[in-house]
Amino acid sequence: MGSKPKTDFLVASPSLISGAGRLFDWYGQFDEYNISRTPDEADARAIASDWAIVGNDICDAMAEYDAITAK
Numbered sequence: 001m002g003s004k005p006k007t008d009f010l011v012a013s014p015s016l017i018s019g020a021g022r023l024f025d026w027y028g029q030f031d032e033y034n035i036s037r038t039p040d041e042a043d044a045r046a047i048a049s050d051w052a053i054v055g056n057d058i059c060d061a062m063a064e065y066d067a068i069t070a071k
Contacts, residue, residue, distance in 0.1 A: 036042035 036045060
């Protein structure tokens, strides 16, 4: 999954150029999605990503608490 979990990994990451290209994409040919082999795989990846984000939030909160209480 990488070092920074995301909640939007099933859709392609937009860019300025792709956004500009969509102005002329009248037939929807430019749509691109990241796909999984099965719905179960997509669900498993989404759940794992969600829990990784929760874990990161907990670590950030603990670090902030430690910084506040160390003063």
